[in-house]
Amino acid sequence: MVQVSVTVDGQRRTDEVEPRLLLVHYLRERLGKVGTPVGCDTSNCGACTVHLDGKSVKSCSVLAVQADGSEITTIEGLADGEWHPMQTAFKECHALQCGYCTPGMIMAAVDLLNNNPDPSEDEIRAGLEGNLCRCTGYHNIVKAVQSAASQPASVGGVQ
Amino acid sequence: MTETVERPARENAVGQPLRRKEDARLVTGRTNWTDNIVLPGMLHMAVLRSPMAHARITRVDVSPALARPGVVAAYSGADLGDANGSIPCVWPVTDDIVMPPHRCLATDEVRYVGDAVAVVIAGNRYEAADALEAIEVDYEPLPPVLEMPAALQDDSPLVHSESGTNKCYTWEFAGGDYEAAKAKADRVFTRHYVNQRLIPMAMEPRAVVANPTGPGGEITLWSATQIPHVLRLLLALVTGIPENRIRVIAPDVGGGFGSKLQLYREEVLAVVIANRLGRPLKWTESRSENAQVTHHGRDQLQEIELAVTNEGKILGLRVDLTANMGAYLHIITPGVPILGAFMFNSIYKMEGYSFSCTGVFTNTTPTDAYRGAGRPEATFAIERIMDDLAAELGVDPIELRRRNWIKHEEFPYTTISGLEYDSGNYEAATERALELLGYDELRREQQERRDRNDPVQLGIGVSTFTEMCGLAPSRLLGSLKYVAGGWEHATVRVLATGAVEVVTGSTPHGQGHVTAWSQIAADALGVDVDAVQVIHGDTGTSPYGMDTYGSRSLVVGGMAVVAAAERVVEKAKLVAAHLLEADPGDLEYKDGAFSVKGSPGSSKTIQEVAFEAFTAHNLPDGVEPTLQANSTIDPATFSYPHGTHLCAIDIDTETGMAKIRKYVCVDDIGKVVNPMIVEGQIHGGLAQGIAQALYEEVVYDAEGNLVTGSLVDYLVPAAPDLPSFVTDRTETPSTTNPLGVKGVGEAGTIASTPAVVNAVVDALRPFGVDDIRMACTPERVWRAINDAKSRGGERVAEGTVAYGGATTDSTAGGAS
Ligand code: FES
Ligand code: FES
Numbered sequence: 001m002v003q004v005s006v007t008v009d010g011q012r013r014t015d016e017v018e019p020r021l022l023l024v025h026y027l028r029e030r031l032g033k034v035g036t037p038v039g040c041d042t043s044n045c046g047a048c049t050v051h052l053d054g055k056s057v058k059s060c061s062v063l064a065v066q067a068d069g070s071e072i073t074t075i076e077g078l079a080d081g082e083w084h085p086m087q088t089a090f091k092e093c094h095a096l097q098c099g100y101c102t103p104g105m106i107m108a109a110v111d112l113l114n115n116n117p118d119p120s121e122d123e124i125r126a127g128l129e130g131n132l133c134r135c136t137g138y139h140n141i142v143k144a145v146q147s148a149a150s151q152p153a154s155v156g157g158v159q
Numbered sequence: 160m161t162e163t164v165e166r167p168a169r170e171n172a173v174g175q176p177l178r179r180k181e182d183a184r185l186v187t188g189r190t191n192w193t194d195n196i197v198l199p200g201m202l203h204m205a206v207l208r209s210p211m212a213h214a215r216i217t218r219v220d221v222s223p224a225l226a227r228p229g230v231v232a233a234y235s236g237a238d239l240g241d242a243n244g245s246i247p248c249v250w251p252v253t254d255d256i257v258m259p260p261h262r263c264l265a266t267d268e269v270r271y272v273g274d275a276v277a278v279v280i281a282g283n284r285y286e287a288a289d290a291l292e293a294i295e296v297d298y299e300p301l302p303p304v305l306e307m308p309a310a311l312q313d314d315s316p317l318v319h320s321e322s323g324t325n326k327c328y329t330w331e332f333a334g335g336d337y338e339a340a341k342a343k344a345d346r347v348f349t350r351h352y353v354n355q356r357l358i359p360m361a362m363e364p365r366a367v368v369a370n371p372t373g374p375g376g377e378i379t380l381w382s383a384t385q386i387p388h389v390l391r392l393l394l395a396l397v398t399g400i401p402e403n404r405i406r407v408i409a410p411d412v413g414g415g416f417g418s419k420l421q422l423y424r425e426e427v428l429a430v431v432i433a434n435r436l437g438r439p440l441k442w443t444e445s446r447s448e449n450a451q452v453t454h455h456g457r458d459q460l461q462e463i464e465l466a467v468t469n470e471g472k473i474l475g476l477r478v479d480l481t482a483n484m485g486a487y488l489h490i491i492t493p494g495v496p497i498l499g500a501f502m503f504n505s506i507y508k509m510e511g512y513s514f515s516c517t518g519v520f521t522n523t524t525p526t527d528a529y530r531g532a533g534r535p536e537a538t539f540a541i542e543r544i545m546d547d548l549a550a551e552l553g554v555d556p557i558e559l560r561r562r563n564w565i566k567h568e569e570f571p572y573t574t575i576s577g578l579e580y581d582s583g584n585y586e587a588a589t590e591r592a593l594e595l596l597g598y599d600e601l602r603r604e605q606q607e608r609r610d611r612n613d614p615v616q617l618g619i620g621v622s623t624f625t626e627m628c629g630l631a632p633s634r635l636l637g638s639l640k641y642v643a644g645g646w647e648h649a650t651v652r653v654l655a656t657g658a659v660e661v662v663t664g665s666t667p668h669g670q671g672h673v674t675a676w677s678q679i680a681a682d683a684l685g686v687d688v689d690a691v692q693v694i695h696g697d698t699g700t701s702p703y704g705m706d707t708y709g710s711r712s713l714v715v716g717g718m719a720v721v722a723a724a725e726r727v728v729e730k731a732k733l734v735a736a737h738l739l740e741a742d743p744g745d746l747e748y749k750d751g752a753f754s755v756k757g758s759p760g761s762s763k764t765i766q767e768v769a770f771e772a773f774t775a776h777n778l779p780d781g782v783e784p785t786l787q788a789n790s791t792i793d794p795a796t797f798s799y800p801h802g803t804h805l806c807a808i809d810i811d812t813e814t815g816m817a818k819i820r821k822y823v824c825v826d827d828i829g830k831v832v833n834p835m836i837v838e839g840q841i842h843g844g845l846a847q848g849i850a851q852a853l854y855e856e857v858v859y860d861a862e863g864n865l866v867t868g869s870l871v872d873y874l875v876p877a878a879p880d881l882p883s884f885v886t887d888r889t890e891t892p893s894t895t896n897p898l899g900v901k902g903v904g905e906a907g908t909i910a911s912t913p914a915v916v917n918a919v920v921d922a923l924r925p926f927g928v929d930d931i932r933m934a935c936t937p938e939r940v941w942r943a944i945n946d947a948k949s950r951g952g953e954r955v956a957e958g959t960v961a962y963g964g965a966t967t968d969s970t971a972g973g974a975s
Contacts, residue, residue, distance in 0.1 A: 018285075034195035035188020037413070039362045040446035044870035047362060075188035083187070091182040094835045097843060098669030099185030100362040100413030106186065125878040132870065134362045134414050135669050136839060137846030137907075138878040 004068045008033065009077025017064045024048040026064035027074060035076040036103055039132070046131030049104035050074045056111035058104075058130070075103035078110070086110050086148045095144035097135035105131050109145045118149055169750045172678035172688045173898070176835035179674040184411075191410040193366035193383045198439040201368070202231055204429060205287035206442070207277040207294050208452070209269035212303035212522040212863025213316065216269060216276065216296065223293040224279050229286030232436060233294065235277045236264030242431045244397035246422055246487070249642045250494030256328040257520075259319040261487040263424040263431075268301065270318055270486035271522050272864050273451035275424050280432060280440065303522035303863040307460060307481045310519050318486055318520040327484050327518035328493055332500050333511075334575040337466070340475030340511035344466035348551060350544050354536045355933050356458035356483065356857035358867070359529045360875050363413020364444040365453060367426050369433035378434060379406045379699075382426055385415040385668055386706035389643070391698045393422040393490070398431055405430070409696040412668035416847070417528035418453050419668065420708045422490055450868045455857060456529020458483035459496060461540045463503070466511075471552050471559045475511035476575070478503045478540070484518045485525035492527045493518050494641060498627075499533030501576040505541045506585055506625050506801060507563040512575040522863050528708060530847055531905040534626045535912060542622045542913035543930075550924055556621045556917070557589065557598070564623065571894070578627060580799045581894045583827065585623060588889045592803040592825040595885050601807055609925055615811050617820070618922025622804040622914035628902035629798035630709030645711070646793035648703035649719035651680060651727050653786040655773035657766030659684060659691045661723075664704015665716030666696040670904065671836045672712060676720050678832055679898070683724030684765060685751030703791065710798070710902025713832065718896050719792040726788030734771055734786075735763040737779035798893060800901040802826035804910040808918040812926075815941030817853060817919055823885040826906055829892045830899035837903050841886050844907020850876050851908075852915035856934045874934075923947075 001016040008031055015030055027033040027050070036059060039047030043061040050059045051073040078084045086106050089095070096102040105128065112119065112127040119127060124145045125138070133141060184190060221233035236243045246261040265274050277294050281287035302316040309315055310325040318325055341347060368381040378400065384390050387407040395402035412419065425442050433440040444453065459482050466475035482496040496516045504512055531538075549556035565572045567584040574580060593599075598619070605617045630636070633644030650662040661680045665672060677691040694700050705715075728748055735753035736743040739761060746753045754762035768786065771777060775784035804824040810817050824841065831837050854874040858866040867873040874880075892899030912933070919935045920928060927947040931939055 020285075028195075029197075033188075034192070035190060037190070037192055037194070037363065039364070040870050042446065042869045042871050045362065045446070075186075079187060087186040090186050091178055094179065094839050096182060096185055097671070097839055098361075098363065098412065098414040099181070099190065100192070102185050103188050121883065122879075125881075128878045130877070132362065132875050132877055134360060134416070134847075134875065135843045137842035137844075137884065138881055139842040139883050140839060142878065142883065 002065050004064050006067050007071045009074055019063065019065055021064045022060055023062040023064050023067050024059035027059060033074050033076055036074045037100055039100065044132065046104040046108060047101055049107040049131065051107060051111065056108050075106060078106065084110065089144040089148035093140045093144035093147055095136060095140040101131060101133040105133060105141060109148070112145065113149055169685060172681045173832050175678070175833065177674055177678060177688060177833055179671050179836070180677060181671060181673050192363060192413060193368060193381045193410055194443045196368045196381055196441070198368065198370055201439040201441055202280050202282065202436065203284045203287045204432065204440055204442040205279050205284070205291050206275050206425065207291045209265070209272060209274040209276055211269060211298055211300060212272050212305070213301040214269050214298035215301060216265065216267060217299055218295070218297040219277055220295040221277050223295060224290040227286070227290035227293055229282040230279055230290045231282065232280040232432070233277065233290070234432070236262055236266035239264060239431065244427050246424060246489065247393065247396060248488035248490060248492060250491040250640065252330050252493045252497050252640055253328045256493060257322045257324065257326065258488055259322055263427050269298070271524055273524060274486065278428060278432070280436065284443065305521055305523060305859055305863055307483055307519045307521060310521050318522055325520045327488070327520055329515060329517045330497055332514040334577055335509070335511035337475045337477055337511035337513035340509065341466040344474050345469040347464060347466050348544070348548050349462065349464040350547055352461045352463065352540050352543055353932050354457050354459040354461055354539055356526070357456045357529055357851055357855050358450050358857060358873055359416045359418035359453065359456055360449070360873065361414035361416055361418055364446055364449045365419065365423065365425070366443040367429045368439060368441045369429040370439040371433045371437055373406060377404045377406050378430055379408065380426065380430055381408045381410055383412050383419060384409050385412065385419040385666060385708055387666055387696055387698055388664060388704040388706050390422060390426065394427065394430055397422070397427050400430070406699045408699070409666050415668045416530040417456060417532055417708060420528050421454060447869055450873060451865055452524060454489050454527040455485065455524045456526060457536060458526050459536050461536070463540045463544050465544060465548060467548065471548065471554055471562055473507055473509045473563050476504055476509055477513045478515070480516040482516055482518050483523065483526055484520050485523045486520065487525045489525045489527040492525060494639070495526070495528055495533045496536065497533065497639060499537035501578055501627060502534045502537035503541050504575045505538065506565055506623060508565055509575050523859060524865070530844065530908045532709065534905065535848065535909045538622070538624045538626065538909045539913045542624065543916060546621060546917040546921065547929060550929070557593065560621070560623050579796065580625070581796065582891045583625065583799065583801050584889060584891045585801060585803070588801065588825045588827050589623060589803040591887055591889060592805050592823050595825065595887060596805045596807065596821060596823040598805065614813050615809050616922040618808045618810060618918040618920070620806040620808070620914045620916065620918030620921055622910045622917065624804070624910040625799050625801035626906060626909050627797040627799060628710035628905060629714035629794065630711045631715045631794045632796055633793050643705070644793065645705060645715065646791050647705055647711070647715040647719045648789065648791045649716065649723045650787060650789045651720065651723040653684070653727060653765055653769035655770055657690065657769055659686055660694055661691055661720055662694045662701045663716055663720060664701055664706065665712040666704065666706045668707065670707065670712060670840070671833065675713065675832045675836060676717065679717055679720050680724050683721055684727065685749065686765065710904040713900050714798040714896055714902050715792055715794060717832070717898070717900070718794065719790045721897055722790035722792055723788045726790060727786060730782070730788060731765055731768040731786055733779055733782050734768045738763050738771060738777070794895065796895050798901040800826060800828040800903060800906050802906060802910055804914040806914040806918040808915065808922060810919060810922040810940060812944050815937035815939070815944070817935060817940060819849070819882045819915070821885065822882055824907070824910065825887045825889060826903070827889045827891050828903045828906065829890065829901040831888070832898070832900065838886055840903045841907045842884055844905060845884055845911045846876060846881055848908040848911030849881065849915050851912045852933055852935060854880065854934050
């Protein structure tokens with residue numbers, strides 16, 4: 001057993017974990033952060049994407065112990081009182097159907113805009129390459145990211 | 160109390176692109192996936208699967224696993240004895256169909272890689288998975304048979320030796336007289352197409368949690384399923400547990416596309432073993448397991464023949480299918496290709512039709528419904544051959560279709576396969592699509608690029624489709640030997656406070672039922688959309704239902720909501736008339752309130768009536784307390800959406816790379832409840848249909864190992880692989896339901912595959928290429944061009960040549 005100390009969605013946690021425990025299972029099974037789902041076992045789908053010290057990572061490709069000392073934000077901690085503009089944009093643009101890919105998609109899209117605040121359609125598509133959605137055909141996901149990029153200040157707020 | 164203020168007129172909710180009620184939870188991670196569920200004392204199950212496609216099991220010993228840390232129990236099929244139930248097939252399409260047993264755990268032989276052999280139950284998922292390796296199994300390898308033509312040979316190894324054959328059934332059907340039509344024809348045009356096997360790959364893998372100690376002593380099963388109601392019935396039949404002692408809940412479900420329209424072994428095992436141990440039990444599928452054992456879709460070899468005049472008028476159609484069942488029959492495996500039988504004739508008029516389908520067992524994952532189920536396969540074949548025939552005759556592919564389709568003034572029209580299409584306007588949808596694509600312009604550009612030998616060639620593909628959906632008419636399903644009906648149930652209640660509950664048997668998994676049903680009920684009752692709560696997906700709270708598949712929810716389940724709401728209004732009218740001291744016949748109901756015609760001053764709102772119905776202090780004689788009503792709807796006919804899809808594609812002839820330049824679709828799904836949701840359904844459907852054309856295909860190696868067993872090898876398209884879509888609608892209302900709506904869930908998938916492949920082939924016809932097998936990967940496209948080039952641009956032989964990969968006899972065809 002190894003000790004990990006992390007801050008998850010603003011809460012400090014210290015736990016003893018098995019060295020092989022994946023970050024996503026630590027989040028889901030130890031911390032009850034079930035908003036972050038698992039969609040594959042080969043790090044291809046991106047459903048498990050969270051922010052680790054502000055950068056998006058696939059939490060199934062990181063061991064819990066590797067996150068020691070880090071700050072983690074999941075979909076559950078993204079809203080800061082008000083929804084993040086990306087959450088609003090996903091709802092407004094109907095960028096989700098079943099919603100299974102949505103937490104990862106939103107976390108990846110937020111990171112994408114942090115790196116490139118004004119992306120072209122091609123840049124959005126390329127930037128989300130690591131996140132699979134089986135429901136939407138990506139059309140409205142692209143629109144949502146464009147919408148969030150175009151009006152960062154005005155799209156916040158709970159709908 | 161009598162309300163005297165003017166009530167503001169309410170705007171209809173139906174037709175509005177209302178944002179979804181579902182989304183607030185989903186975008187903030189407040190979700191309810193089955194794998195999220197944790198119960199006190201919950202155990203975890205892991206399944207040991209066969210590493211061989213075909214072998215005799217000579218010994219299974221689970222006892223070494225029991226010594227592993229955390230292990231509570233382990234079972235082989237023999238250990239479970241009578242409790243090792245068999246998954247039923249509920250669609251025995253012929254009287255002499257071969258239906259071998261499909262035990263939860265294989266006991267005598269394993270028949271595909273992934274076949275379940277034993278299970279371990281442990282304290283957590285890691286311990287359960289670790290202990291699998293301790294189970295001892297001795298296999299005696301048997302030769303596998305993977306290809307359908309080989310499986311039909313007399314000397315083939317048998318997937319089920321006791322059956323004496325790999326043939327599951329042959330189902331035949333005729334409309335008119337094909338031979339007579341053929342005799343009159345100027346020419347007969349035959350093609351062979353391969354509709355490859357696909358993996359549905361819903362993003363949420365399957366998961367189950369069984370709790371044997373429900374509050375009423377019942378066993379509760381949470382499952383990532385499309386069909387909680389059907390599942391409860393099937394579980395009762397397989398396990399012997401009385402139906403009324405089983406509760407099935409489908410919580411948030413992360414997509415299905417047919418793959419969760421099933422009774423799976425793990426569902427039965429979880430119930431049986433949780434009951435036996437008296438403790439809650441969870442199983443969550445890994446993605447690799449999902450690829451291997453969750454049922455696959457498609458997988459047909461298609462021979463299709465058109466008897467035509469020299470002008471391209473279709474006189475007759477003959478279809479001969481070979482359909483891969485896989486190693487076992489799942490619940491509707493044999494019926495999937497039969498659903499397509501009525502759709503090969505599509506939107507075209509003809510005099511004779513002959514259809515035959517042979518189902519074949521192979522040592523591969525079982526197949527069953529995948530988005531469209533039989534209809535994408537049919538649409539692919541007919542729309543491919545229409546483009547090929549147009550090229551053969553030197554006619555524009557749109558013009559060829561015009562010469563043959565049902566004209567809008569001919570509806571209602573009874574097709575050669577006996578279905579009555581209620582409405583449609585193929586001309587209008589096609590005109591609009593041509594305009595949106597800029598068809599004439601692109602044809603000119605195509606010619607220009609051909610003339611100057613542009614290394615990047617342009618292709619334009621056409622698909623004019625219709626489909627039968629809204630799987631319902633119980634009598635018709637019965638006549639096809641499907642053992643259940645296709646009705647749907649709803650309850651509408653106005654509670655004491657005026658809050659509205661809609662209970663639906665149609666269980667969503669991403670389609671937005673909660674929002675759409677709220678819109679429908681709000682309009683029918685004249686209340687706010689936000690006043691409506693939709694209850695679904697739990698046999699404890701929505702006891703009747705036939706669930707969600709076959710684009711049936713709105714046209715069947717939605718109509719039950721409409722009918723139940725109308726009954727609520729009827730009952731409320733009796734109460735309101737009593738309160739207003741008027742004759743019910745003199746009342747009118749508008750915007751949620753009853754008033755006496757001609758004197759709108761005094762009125763009773765539905766909320767006031769609901770409170771009266773609750774207190775029951777002053778009800779008219781013979782009227783029961785509470786304001787609620789049920790409806791069970793069984794439509795008399797299917798729903799027939801249609802549309803025209805056009806694809807323009809750029810093909811780099813040096814690399815074989817295909818890139819969609821523009822995709823236009825104009826769908827006619829009648830009236831629309833929520834256009835935003837409809838567009839989303841179309842987009843997602845297009846993505847899956849395009850994926851079949853360009854990216855996805857299941858590959859097995861010669862031993863029967865699934866080569867495409869993960870998202871690394873099985874190419875579910877990502878955002879850069881797809882274009883933005885140009886979508887539009889024409890609106891020809893259905894005449895068979897009160898809202899004039901048609902189904903939409905599968906339309907995009909059904910229509911798009913042939914549009915894309917037609918575009919690829921169209922780009923390459925000048926090279927002498929007239930078919931490319933799906934998926935049209937760069938390698939296949941490149942080979943097709945180069946094989947044709949090396950022949951000097953001449954066709955090898957008349958008819959179809961399929962290229963690339965593991966080409967077998969079955970994938971090469973010839974024209975007669
Ligand atoms: S679960 Fe698929 S990438 Fe992490
Ligand atoms: S919304 Fe279902 S997978 Fe993306």
